[in-house]
Amino acid sequence: MKTQVAIIGAGPAGLMLGHLLRAEGVDCVVLERHTPDYVLSRIRAGVLEQVAVDLMTRLGLDDRLKAEGLVEEGFNLADGERLIRIDCMGLTGKSVVVYGQTEITKDLMDAAPGRGLEVIYGTEDVALHAVESDAPYVTWRKDGSDHRLDARFIAGCDGFHGPSRKAIPASVAREYERVYPFGWLGILADVPPCNHELIYANHERGFALASMRSHTRSRYYIDVPLTEKLEDWSDDRLWDELAIRLGPDAAANITRGPALEKSIAPLRSYVFEPMRHGSLLLCGDAAHIVPPTGAKGLNLAASDVHYASEALCGHFKRNDSDGVAGYSAKALARVWKSERFSWSLTKLMHRFPEDGPFERAMQVAELDYIANSKAAQTSIAENYVGLPV
Numbered sequence: 001m002k003t004q005v006a007i008i009g010a011g012p013a014g015l016m017l018g019h020l021l022r023a024e025g026v027d028c029v030v031l032e033r034h035t036p037d038y039v040l041s042r043i044r045a046g047v048l049e050q051v052a053v054d055l056m057t058r059l060g061l062d063d064r065l066k067a068e069g070l071v072e073e074g075f076n077l078a079d080g081e082r083l084i085r086i087d088c089m090g091l092t093g094k095s096v097v098v099y100g101q102t103e104i105t106k107d108l109m110d111a112a113p114g115r116g117l118e119v120i121y122g123t124e125d126v127a128l129h130a131v132e133s134d135a136p137y138v139t140w141r142k143d144g145s146d147h148r149l150d151a152r153f154i155a156g157c158d159g160f161h162g163p164s165r166k167a168i169p170a171s172v173a174r175e176y177e178r179v180y181p182f183g184w185l186g187i188l189a190d191v192p193p194c195n196h197e198l199i200y201a202n203h204e205r206g207f208a209l210a211s212m213r214s215h216t217r218s219r220y221y222i223d224v225p226l227t228e229k230l231e232d233w234s235d236d237r238l239w240d241e242l243a244i245r246l247g248p249d250a251a252a253n254i255t256r257g258p259a260l261e262k263s264i265a266p267l268r269s270y271v272f273e274p275m276r277h278g279s280l281l282l283c284g285d286a287a288h289i290v291p292p293t294g295a296k297g298l299n300l301a302a303s304d305v306h307y308a309s310e311a312l313c314g315h316f317k318r319n320d321s322d323g324v325a326g327y328s329a330k331a332l333a334r335v336w337k338s339e340r341f342s343w344s345l346t347k348l349m350h351r352f353p354e355d356g357p358f359e360r361a362m363q364v365a366e367l368d369y370i371a372n373s374k375a376a377q378t379s380i381a382e383n384y385v386g387l388p389v
């Protein structure tokens with residue numbers, strides 16, 4: 001088989017890139033290890049910046065997003081009894097949209113056949129070859145036989161654990177990592193949200209987040225030590241803890257219900273440089289991870305594929321190789337700013353086990369500053385709604 005761009009991974013990054021390329025008449029094939037049902041079973045964050053909404057609109061795949069997405073004009077930081085509202089719309093003129101990442105993936109997946117986007121599911125042992133040349137190729141096994149796809153470029157959209165990043169030699173790679181000493185225990189339940197806007201809470205017992213998927217489906221999180229076991233957290237225990245950490249006002253509005261899903265996810269900040277080597281471009285979680293505080297993961301995948309599709313279309317349609325040459329630097333400039341914001345919001349809103357009274361006093365001072373400074377609130381708001389691409 002032969003194509004122009006071989007895309008590895010059919011998560012949001014791979015599918016968005018595939019659609020963007022097909023919309024411009026560039027040939028591509030997406031290779032995905034799992035089944036569509038498996039890909040759609042992964043529950044992840046659900047706050048979309050303008051870059052992600054614009055991308056779906058550009059593709060003409062925003063019908064459900066427009067109909068079902070909840071426009072959020074602000075969000076809240078809670079510190080004990082105090083609630084600081086960040087008025088994103090008032091401060092930046094922009095809002096975010098709450099729409100589950102799973103729904104984005106489903107919309108992209110459902111539209112693929114009609115748009116001529118070929119996605120091959122169930123590909124085993126995917127391997128990248130000759131990425132430093134102008135004729136890279138990908139091999140895999142499916143249904144007991146071997147396959148090969150020749151391409152001009154490979155787009156590694158295969159998440160944190162995929163093979164693409166590892167195809168870049170250690171001699172040119174730089175890795176930056178911060179692992180956090182806690183994870184987020186999340187619960188999804190078919191109950192109305194306790195508040196129409198998100199609440200990020202820093203309580204003396206730890207972090208909590210009240211989020212949602214719709215007017216009838218809520219998503220909540222608390223942070224727990226990584227040693228914690230899911231089976232020790234009954235639904236009742238988790239609802240009790242959420243009520244304490246979110247504070248009395250939110251607690252009074254919490255509706256409890258059975259968990260549709262409950263899981264613990266570790267928190268990590270990670271950046272891999274460069275995001276291009278030879279004919280291989282990395283996009284999304286394949287190149288970077290953010291802690292979920294601020295919900296930047298999917299939005300960074302969207303900005304990466306925006307830059308990557310422009311670069312690849314430049315190559316194929318305008319015979320312009322500057323975009324590909326500059327892809328890594330352009331994408332990383334935005335990645336690092338989102339990394340900084342996710343890390344600083346994580347530090348501000350969590351109680352780290354190694355922190356003492358000084359670090360806590362710094363959190364209190366910063367929250368007090370934010371509560372009383374329009375400049376500080378504007379800085380948080382413009383990062384939350386997303387920096388320009």
Ligand code: APR
Nearest residue numbers: 009010011012013032033126158159162284285297298301
């Ligand atoms: N071969 C083929 N496909 C693979 C392989 C492989 N060896 N390894 C991984 N994949 C697939 C995964 O099964 C998954 O469907 O690559 C896809 C990567 O998808 P994601 O992990 O969702 O990553 P990405 O598309 O970059 O999306 C970024 O997802 O993880 C969240 O917070 C993150 O919101 C962000 C978004």
Ligand code: PHB
Nearest residue numbers: 045046211292293294295
């Ligand atoms: C979510 O709704 O899952 C969510 C929202 C905001 C975050 C993280 C996760 O910062």
